[in-house]
Amino acid sequence: MSIIQADGLPLPSTWRPLRLQTLVLVRWLAVGGQAIGVLFVAFGLGFPLPLLECFILIGASAAVNLWLVWHFGAAYRPSSLFATGQVAFDLCQLGCLLALTGGLQNPFSLLLLAPVSVSATTLPQRSTLVIALLAAVIASVLAVWHLPLPWDPLETIVFNRIYVIGIWVSIICGVVFISAYTNRVAHDARQIADALAATELALSRKEQLSALDGLAAAAAHELGTPLSTIALAAKEMRADAPADSDLASDVELIIEQAARCRAILAKLRNLDNHHDDPFAAVPITDLLAEVARPHEGRGKAILFYYERAAGEPPVFNRSVGLLYGLGNLIENAADFARQTVRVEAGWDRDSISVSITDDGPGFAPELIARLGEPYLTSRPRDPHGPDASKPGGLGLGVFIAKTLLERTGARLAFQNIASDGHAQVRIVWPRTAIEL
Numbered sequence: 044m045s046i047i048q049a050d051g052l053p054l055p056s057t058w059r060p061l062r063l064q065t066l067v068l069v070r071w072l073a074v075g076g077q078a079i080g081v082l083f084v085a086f087g088l089g090f091p092l093p094l095l096e097c098f099i100l101i102g103a104s105a106a107v108n109l110w111l112v113w114h115f116g117a118a119y120r121p122s123s124l125f126a127t128g129q130v131a132f133d134l135c136q137l138g139c140l141l142a143l144t145g146g147l148q149n150p151f152s153l154l155l156l157a158p159v160s161v162s163a164t165t166l167p168q169r170s171t172l173v174i175a176l177l178a179a180v181i182a183s184v185l186a187v188w189h190l191p192l193p194w195d196p197l198e199t200i201v202f203n204r205i206y207v208i209g210i211w212v213s214i215i216c217g218v219v220f221i222s223a224y225t226n227r228v229a230h231d232a233r234q235i236a237d238a239l240a241a242t243e244l245a246l247s248r249k250e251q252l253s254a255l256d257g258l259a260a261a262a263a264h265e266l267g268t269p270l271s272t273i274a275l276a277a278k279e280m281r282a283d284a285p286a287d288s289d290l291a292s293d294v295e296l297i298i299e300q301a302a303r304c305r306a307i308l309a310k311l312r313n314l315d316n317h318h319d320d321p322f323a324a325v326p327i328t329d330l331l332a333e334v335a336r337p338h339e340g341r342g343k344a345i346l347f348y349y350e351r352a353a354g355e356p357p358v359f360n361r362s363v364g365l366l367y368g369l370g371n372l373i374e375n376a377a378d379f380a381r382q383t384v385r386v387e388a389g390w391d392r393d394s395i396s397v398s399i400t401d402d403g404p405g406f407a408p409e410l411i412a413r414l415g416e417p418y419l420t421s422r423p424r425d426p427h428g429p430d431a432s433k434p435g436g437l438g439l440g441v442f443i444a445k446t447l448l449e450r451t452g453a454r455l456a457f458q459n460i461a462s463d464g465h466a467q468v469r470i471v472w473p474r475t476a477i478e479l
Contacts, residue, residue, distance in 0.1 A: 061165055063119040066129050067108050069161065073133065074105050077140060080151065084144075090193035093143050100140050107132065127162070127170040131177055134158040138181035146189025147182065147210045148202050155182055156217045163226040175222035179215055186211045266304075274301040326356040327388055327395065334370040335386060338377040343384055345377065350389035357390050357478045364447035371444035372399050372468050379403035379466065395477060397470045405464025406457060414457040415445040452476030 081097045084090050111129075115121075121129070134155070141149050155178050162174040186207055194200050277297040284291040325333075328349060335345050349356070359365060376384045380401035387398040406414060445455050448470055456469045472478075 061120065061126055063111060063115055063121055066121070066126065067112060070104060070108050070129075070133060073137070074101055074108070077101050077104075081144075084193050088193075089195075091196060092193040093190065096143050097140060100136055100143075104133070104136050123167050123170055127166055127173060130158045130162050130166070130170075130174055134174065134177055134181065138185065141185055142189045144190065145192030146185035147207055147214070148189070148192045152182075152185065152210065152214065153217075155214055156221060159218050159221045160225065163221050164229045168226055171222050171226045175218050178218045182211055182214045182218070270301060270304055274298060274305070277301060323361045324358045325361045326358055327390070327397075328356045330359055330361065330365070331369065331386055331388060331397065334366055335373050337370070338374050341377055343377045343380045343382060345373070345384045345386060348385065348387040350387070356388075357395050357474060359477060362451070365451055368444040368446075368448035368451075368453075369397070369470075371440050372470075375441065376401040376403075376466070376468075390474070393474060395472045395474055398467055399470075400460065400465060400467040402465055405459040405461070405466045408459070411457050411459070415441055415455065 078098070078101050081092070081094065081101070085092055085094050137154060137158070141147075141152055141155075144151075146152070159171070159175055159178050162171045166174070192200065192202075277294050281291060281294045281298065284294055328347075331347060335347075339345055373384065373386065376399050380403045383402050385398070385400040387400070389396050448455060451472065453470045453472050456471075458467050458469070459465060460467050
């Protein structure tokens with residue numbers, strides 16, 4: 044699997060279904076809190092309130108919970124539409140309870156933000172928008188229609204209209220902030236988590252392939268000795284067998300098949316020669332040549348330039364992540380280049396740098412600062428180039444490359460070095476971080 048193909052890895056959606064048990068547990072907490080609050084106001088403080096109507100609403104919420112557990116089971120993972128409906132039900136139930144107990148004058152009106160927060164952190168953006176609009180409508184209705192706030196009948200309490208408007212504005216602001224900012228943060232966090240999962244999956248596959256190469260070479264080495272013994276015994280049998288006998292032809296067949304097996308084992312040994320131990324030391328010049336080799340012969344010239352400011356080339360730990368990251372960036376450059384890709388490496392006493400430049404259309408200027416983010420696929424291909432028919436974009440592959448290279452201590456910078464494009468990726472390592 045090439046590195047750029049990591050864009051096609053199956054990833055989970057940014058909406059991850061909640062277990063029904065989570066929604067049920069949150070609702071049981073709400074039911075318990077509401078029941079305790081109503082009982083405390085009615086019997087602890089002795090304030091009059093519509094006790095029957097309040098417990099009808101609380102009982103309805105409990106009944107829905109019991110039905111959900113009985114019908115679906117606690118391990119059921121509802122769809123986003125189903126989960127949105129459950130959050131909307133909780134919001135409406137809370138709104139009705141507040142309408143019976145003072146509306147926005149009730150200090151617990153702040154709890155209208157709770158369902159919005161649940162939606163913003165767990166549900167898709169469209170669902171969060173629906174819940175936020177519903178919360179705003181309920182808050183607006185509660186501002187103008189509600190029963191009196193339960194209070195001591197011997198005292199008179201009056202809330203200034205401006206105070207109620209202030210509460211309404213604060214709730215609306217909270218709804219907007221939570222639905223916009225919190226949802227965006229949660230969405231970005233889920234995207235990053237998905238992209239990092241793809242990074243680990245791609246790296247794991249590469250490591251498994253490297254391990255298989257070494258295993259095949261080891262198996263070839265171990266099988267070589269018994270195969271040589273078989274071939275030697277067959278040759279001795281051929282010398283003793285009559286020339287025109289059936290035994291002679293059978294022995295000749297054994298010798299031919301043994302030779303064929305030896306040729307196959309030789310190819311398996313070469314796997315380990317072409318793909319050295321993934322943790323072997325290698326000069327940077329050889330490393331760059333190795334990662335560029337699969338992308339040569341595609342009608343694009345890959346040119347290498349080295350600036351030797353501090354003696355011999357530095358020696359790198361030939362890690363899978365390093366090969367994967369550099370290979371991805373060179374492949375991207377070859378995909379978007381018109382004719383040539385320049386790979387330049389330089390080193391001094393303090394740092395090692397690698398620049399990969401293509402003569403293609405370059406990065407979109409407004410997206411340069413965001414390059415390396417997951418799922419950013421906006422780089423245009425050269426419409427006249429040989430790869431014009433390929434799907435364009437710098438997406439998850441560049442994110443994977445950037446992540447893997449940064450794990451080795453590198454810093455990456457993306458830029459266009461000419462007015463007509465010519466994208467360049469510059470990677471810089473401190474020598475102490477990467478050199479063996």
